[in-house]
Amino acid sequence: MAPPPPRSSRYRTHHALELAVNACGVESCPHEPLAGVLAVASYLHVPGDDSNPQTRVGELNLFRLRSRDAAAAGAPSSYALEPASTPSPTRAIFELRWAPERWSDVDGAACLAQADAGGYLTLYRVERDESEEGEGEGARVGRSTDHTLRVAELASLRCGGGGLGMCTCVDWNPAGGPRSADADALAVVGADGGLRLIAHECGREVGAKGASRSLLRVSAEKLDAHDDAAWAVAYAPLPSVGPPLFTGADDCAFKGWDPRAGLEAPVFVERKAHGAGVTCVAPRPDDPWLVATGSYDDRVRFWDVRALRRPAQTQDAVDVGGGAWRLRWHPDGRRLICAAMGGGVVEIEAGGEEGGEAGGEAGSEAGGASNKATRGETFAAAAPAYLEHGSIAYGADWGFRAGPRGVPDVVASCSFYDRGVRAWSRA
Numbered sequence: 524m525a526p527p528p529p530r531s532s533r534y535r536t537h538h539a540l541e542l543a544v545n546a547c548g549v550e551s552c553p554h555e556p557l558a559g560v561l562a563v564a565s566y567l568h569v570p571g572d573d574s575n576p577q578t579r580v581g582e583l584n585l586f587r588l589r590s591r592d593a594a595a596a597g598a599p600s601s602y603a604l605e606p607a608s609t610p611s612p613t614r615a616i617f618e619l620r621w622a623p624e625r626w627s628d629v630d631g632a633a634c635l636a637q638a639d640a641g642g643y644l645t646l647y648r649v650e651r652d653e654s655e656e657g658e659g660e661g662a663r664v665g666r667s668t669d670h671t672l673r674v675a676e677l678a679s680l681r682c683g684g685g686g687l688g689m690c691t692c693v694d695w696n697p698a699g700g701p702r703s704a705d706a707d708a709l710a711v712v713g714a715d716g717g718l719r720l721i722a723h724e725c726g727r728e729v730g731a732k733g734a735s736r737s738l739l740r741v742s743a744e745k746l747d748a749h750d751d752a753a754w755a756v757a758y759a760p761l762p763s764v765g766p767p768l769f770t771g772a773d774d775c776a777f778k779g780w781d782p783r784a785g786l787e788a789p790v791f792v793e794r795k796a797h798g799a800g801v802t803c804v805a806p807r808p809d810d811p812w813l814v815a816t817g818s819y820d821d822r823v824r825f826w827d828v829r830a831l832r833r834p835a836q837t838q839d840a841v842d843v844g845g846g847a848w849r850l851r852w853h854p855d856g857r858r859l860i861c862a863a864m865g866g867g868v869v870e871i872e873a874g875g876e877e878g879g880e881a882g883g884e885a886g887s888e889a890g891g892a893s894n895k896a897t898r899g900e901t902f903a904a905a906a907p908a909y910l911e912h913g914s915i916a917y918g919a920d921w922g923f924r925a926g927p928r929g930v931p932d933v934v935a936s937c938s939f940y941d942r943g944v945r946a947w948s949r950a
Contacts, residue, residue, distance in 0.1 A: 534909050537591075537602040537933065537946045543610065544582050546937035546944055548849070548918035550619045556631030557649065559588040559923055560607060560672065561935050563944055564616035566640065579615035579640040584608075585649065585672050588922045588933060588946055602922070602933050602946050608652075608672045614641035617691045623762070625700045634677070636709060638693040642683025644711050644721060644739065648675045678738040682711055682719050689714040692755050697762040707742050707782065712753035712770055719744040720782060745786035750774040755804040759811035759828075767831060769814060771801025777816050779831055790831050796824060796840075802848050809856035813837070815902075817847025823861060823871060825902055838901050843869040844908055851920045853932070858905065860934055862919040867912065868936045872905035909947060912938035922946060 548564035563584040571577035585607040590600040622634035632650035639645065652673035683690040692712050699708045707720040722742035749772035759766040765783040767790065775797045778789040798820035807813040812829040822840035845866025850859050857873040919936035937944045 533907055533950050534911070534947050535950045536911055537948065538604045539911075539943060539945045540604055542582070542584060542942040542944060544580070544942065545939045546917065546942050547581075547939055548616065548619055549920045549935045549937050549944070550621055550635075550918075551851075551920040551922055551924045551935065552621050552633055552649075553854075553924040554621070554624050554627055554631075554633055556627070557633050557672075560649070561586045561588060561604070561920070561922065562619045562621070562635055562649075563937060564619050564637075564918065565942070566615040566617070566939075568615070581613050581615040581639070583611040583613055583616065583619070583637065583647070583674065585674065586935075586944070588935060602948075604935070604944060604946050608649075608674055611647075611674050613637065613645070614639040614643060616640075617689065618693050620693050620695060622695050623697055623700075626695075635674075636693045636695065638690040638711055640689045642681050642688035642690050642713065643679050644682050644690055644693060644709065645679040646677045646739070648677050649673070650675075678723075680721065680739040680741070682721065682741055683713040683715065691753060694757045696758055696766065697760050698758075698764065698766055708739075710756050710758065710768055710782075712748070712756045712772070714752040715746065716749035716751055716753050716772060716774070717744060717746045718748035718753065718756065718768075718770055718780070718786060720786070743782070743786050748772075748778070748780075748786070748789075749776060751800070754800065754802045755816075757804040757806055757814075759806045759814075760808055761811050766811070767828070769804045769806065769828075771797075771804050771816060771818075773800035775800060775818075777801050777804070777826075777834075779828065779834065781831075791834055793826075793834055796836060798822070799846075802846060803850050805850040805852060805859065807856050808852050808854065815850050815852075815859060817843075817850050817861065819846040821845055821847065821863070821866065823847050823850065823859070823902075841871055841902055841904060843871070843904065845915070848916075849918055853921050854924055857900075859902075860919045860921060860936075862916040862936060863908065864915040864917070866916075867908035867910040868916050868919045868934065869908045870905045870934075871902050873900045873902050906949060909934070909936070911945065911947070912936065912943055913941035914938040914943065915940070 544565035547566045550562045552560040565581045586604045587607040618638040626634040635647045637645045709721040720743040751773035753772040755771035768780040777793040779791045797818045803817040805815045843863040845863035849862040859871045861869045922933035
């Protein structure tokens with residue numbers, strides 16, 4: 524097993540701020556019109572008493588990651604997290620996911636999905652607020668008018684089940700789209716262990732202004748997909764075919780599904796590798812047959828899933844020093860950022876020489892796709908953990924997922940009990 528990352532920090536913190544509610548997730552918008560926009564989730568459990576039931580509340584926050592100054596020759600820029608919208612009160616949030624670009628409209632608006640503790644899947648439209656555009660003194664000294672965004676709820680569907688009924692994770696189907704009649708739009712999992720596929724009304728633009736709120740429905744479900752609370756769901760990034768689907772849960776199981784064949788039974792079940800609950804599943808963006816999983820056992824594992832019925836670990840697990848709650852791949856496909864709870868935030872990087880192609884039975888089952896996991900790559904912690912948060916790290920993402928070449932690798936991360944959000948980079 525790979526050694527844990529060193530317990531020291533060598534980073535530059537550009538900006539730190541505090542939310543009104545516990546911070547629990549960061550998602551960077553991957554589309555050019557909203558490059559540098561970060562959606563930040565929050566979660567607060569309000570205990571009940573004899574007169575009032577317990578509640579779970581949250582806020583959806585949007586920030587713009589901006590350079591404070593033009594970089595001088597050989598000197599890095601400093602970056603700030605600027606509020607890009609008024610916080611939107613909502614139910615406590617478990618997960619936020621930006622939609623694929625095909626869900627954006629001609630005005631550059633993007634669609635954002637939210638899974639929450641009330642058991643709801645909610646879709647939002649995020650767009651520039653034209654009412655705030657203009658010139659003048661307020662634009663120079665206050666918030667930047669061209670970066671002011673408006674959030675509008677488009678659709679909401681209750682799709683949690685059992686017990687607390689919480690909807691814990693959501694992902695978009697890369698083969699779906701606002702006009703796709705033959706593909707579900709999203710998948711969700713819940714605290715009941717259930718897996719549900721979500722369809723939208725064909726021909727109705729989710730991102731369109733004035734769209735109806737009754738756009739979503741459960742098209743298929745597996746109530747006992749897992750034996751305990753499910754925390755993770757992710758599609759393989761295959762936009763041209765029916766992509767496989769992966770889930771993870773507190774029953775220590777990592778499972779694969781073929782939605783085209785229905786949800787009656789998983790294609791594979793891996794129960795032996797993880798020493799605790801599976802908290803996140805992250806297929807590689809440029810190689811759908813390499814999947815990373817995170818677990819409460821402090822490890823990140825890498826799986827070759829070309830032979831979908833027999834996934835195989837590609838290397839020893841990477842110890843990140845805390846529960847691997849969230850994993851986000853860098854757009855280049857060679858790095859991940861991990862929100863490792865008590866272990867801070869850890870960057871994981873590929874090393875080794877590439878060479879060779881997928882082949883044999885596995886390559887045939889994967890449709891002939893090549894797999895970088897067979898090219899000598901080995902992943903390891905790239906640097907000491909970022910330990911500047913004052914509480915457990917629950918979310919992290921690369922600040923710029925869209926934009927011109929050469930944008931810096933600024934990371935945005937958040938921590939729970941101190942309600943912290945930070946933008947930072949290697950020193």
